[in-house]
Amino acid sequence: MVTSTSRIPSLDDKHSGTPARLLDEAKVLKERLYSNKTLPPSQPRRQETPVLPPDVDRATFNKAWSDLKRLLGDENVDLNDKPLIDGWYMEHPNTHDAFHILDQEDLVSCGTAYPGSTEDVQKIVKWANRYLIPVYPISMGRNLGYGGAAPRLRGSLLVDLGKRMNKVLNIDGHNASCLIEPGVSYFGLYEAVQKSGHPLWIDTPDLGGGSVMGNALDRGVGYTPYGDHFANHCGMEIVLPNGEVLRTGMGSLPGPNGTDNPCWQAFQHNYGPSMDGMFTQSNFGIVTKMGMWLMPATGHQSFMVTFQRDDDFEQIIEVIRPLALNRVIGNVPQIRNVIQELAVTGKPRSAFYDKKSPMPREVIRQHAKKMPFGDVSWFFYGTVYGDDETIAKSLKTIKDAFAKVPGMQFKLPQELPADHYIQDRVDVCSGKPVLRELDWLNWVPNAAHLFFSPIVPTKGRDARLVHELVTSLHKKWGFDSFPTWCVLGRELHYIANIVYDRADADAKRRAMGLMREMIAKAAAEGYGEYRTHLIFQDQVASTYGWNNQALNKFNECIKDAVDPNSIMAPGRNGIWGQRYKNRGFEMGVGQNEQGGFAQSKL
The missing domain is CATH 1.10.45.10 (Vanillyl-alcohol Oxidase; Chain A, domain 4)
Incomplete structure (x- = not known):
């Protein structure tokens, strides 16, 4: 059972474990989270277990389960009839949503199957058709904030691809590409690339424990020039709903003597319609192998720009757009609000404000004055790449552009304390996965979160409209607003993070109400989410x-x-x-x- 004192699995122990270089940090993060936890490790289940899928009676299910054990082996199937344990990011469950916004016992699976190969996945899919039992595949189940490992249809069989299908099948140092299975985390791929000795980078999101394949299939983003993850995939192997296997791109052309096509990870398309996008954010098949492009290592320089006034926001966006479109800024940069700088210190909200109402701007201002950056409103985290001359030229262009905003300050990492958040941005923006982003989960007891993630044009007016809509609705529903903007040139991924106490029924109710209203009102203005939590x-x-x-x-x-x-x-x-x-x-x-x-x- 996962407890405050249970041993954190290492990456050597488990595909979903923590790399040795981060184990000490993970222990500190875990202790901090558990010190702010009031929920017991598990609670008694109230319904008969396992929960069955629709249209399946218990006798049929028992027969089907016996057949599944015969097909995969007893050790590779597991009934979901045990206590539900939320755990934490590095020891997450595959039985339910660890960040349950509904009841913990809601949206649970009937059990879990652990395939070890594409052939095993075919067996499971054919079994599901035989007994008409729905299956719900996950790579690792770490898309926390979007539903975790919970199946959308209650009682479905969870197909956990990560436990036994977690190999880096190939790293091509000459072609800067790799071929991976679903259970390869960013931590795992980074370690494999380092061991290969090739001068290559991976691209990682804010936290490194998730599946590389799963994030790309959900069209997630990272922060190097390769930050659009699906745009940098190349070639898939997919088990279709009838159990047949399909390869996309050049993989659909057989290689010589039964080998994989030598161009499979070199060119994304095939002759005829390109099918890869159909298998992102869909339920048309189970991807068992995927190629990903890696970035050749290069020189880099991260930086931070701060802005004094809340009202500077629209001008900041207008300054950023030409820099992003012309690729002067080389990565996927972030714009963050000052309240997030308080949250990533790892201190609970109560250390800054002891009332339940949203934290007033003046209170945030008073605490910001004590921080290294002082009383400011907005932070821009960016990185430029290339040789020394290119980097120097890019930084000058960026500083000159941002100088149009009165009161801006430009800082390099060495000008800030060693424990400042920018030091982790340096790692992330050079392809090194980290854990630091977990610190803001200590904001409230039993912290969980939902992401509201609309797409907005990189235009000041549009950005201001969405930001004001989101901010006003957070205030209406009683939540602090944590806006982050990821800049992908012509558009912005707006990531509004609703942090709530999963032991507080009223907080959950309000978080759901806030999400529903943001989705509806943003869509009415033409701004839609690019991905969302299961229940929305x-x-x-x-x-x-x-x-x-x-x-x-x-x-x-x-x-x-x-x-x-x-x-x-x-x-x-x-x-x-x-x-x-x-x-x-x-x-x-x-x-x-x-x-x-x-x-x-x-």
Whole structure:
């Protein structure tokens, strides 16, 4: 059982473990999180276990389970009939959503299968069609803030690809690419690249424990020039809902003498329609292998720019746009609000403010004055790349551009304390995965979070409109606002982070209300989420309703064609298929707001 004193698994012990270089830091982070925890390690379950999927009676399930054990081996299947333990980031569950916004016992699986190969995945898919039991594949289940390892349809069989399919199959130092399985974390890939001796970088998001493949398939981002992860994938192997295996790109052309095609990780496309995008944020197949491009190592210089006034925001965006479009800024930079600088110190909110209401701007200002950066409003974290001459020229151009904003300050990492957040940005922006971002989870007791993630043009007016909408709604629903902007040239990923106490039923209710209203009001202005938590997927999918829901109709047409039994992750990203559609499983506004407990009665 995961407790405050349980040993943190290392990367040598477990595919999802912590690299040796970060074990001491992980212990400190864990102790800090558990010191602010009031929930017990687990709570008694109230419903009969395992929870069954819809339309499956217990006798049929028991027969199916015996058959699955025969196919995979007893040691490679696990009933979800044990206590639900939330754990923490480096010791996360694969039984439920560790950051449950509904009840902890909601949206749980019936059990877990652990395939060890593409052939095992084929067996599971054919088994699912035989017994009409839905399956829900995960790479590692660490997309915390978006649903973790919880299946969208309660009672589905979780297919945990990471436990036994976690190999870096190849690193091509000449072609700067790799071929990986689903259970390879950013920590794992980084260590493998370092051991290879090739002068290559990986691209990593803020935290390094997630699946490289899973993040790319959910179209996540990192912070080097290779920060658009799906744009830097190359070639997939996929098990389709009927159990057949497909390869995309050049992998669809056989190599000589039965080998893999030598161009599979060199060119993304094939002859004819390019199918790769169909397998991102969808339920049309299970990806078992993926190629990723790696970045040749290069010189780099990170920096930070601060801005004094809240109202500078619109001008900051206008200054950034030409720098990003012309690639003077070489990476995917971040704009962060000053309150986040308080949160990443790891101190709880109570150290700054002892009332439940949103922290007033003046209180934030008073605490900021005591920090190394002083009384400012906005932080810009960027990195430039190349040789010394290129870096110097780029930094001068950036400083000159930002000088248009009165009161701006430009800082290099060596000008700030060794424990300042910028030091971790240096690592992340040069492809070295870290854990520091966990510190803001200490903000409230039993902290969990939801992400609201709309896409906004890199224009000051649009950015201000969305920011003011999000900020006002956070205030209305009683939450501190933690806005981060990831700049990808022509557009901004706005990441609004709702931090709530998962032991507080009212906080959960308000967090759900806030999410629902932000989704609706942002969409009404033309700004839609690029990904979202499980329970909001139906609502977000419905906002993409141009031409009488043409996109969603097309998705469901494909779903019914390739998966007529709807066994593959029904409901994921709002794609249901005829077997489950309009039966009360959708969770849009006013639809089954209580989730799985309501589903279990259908």
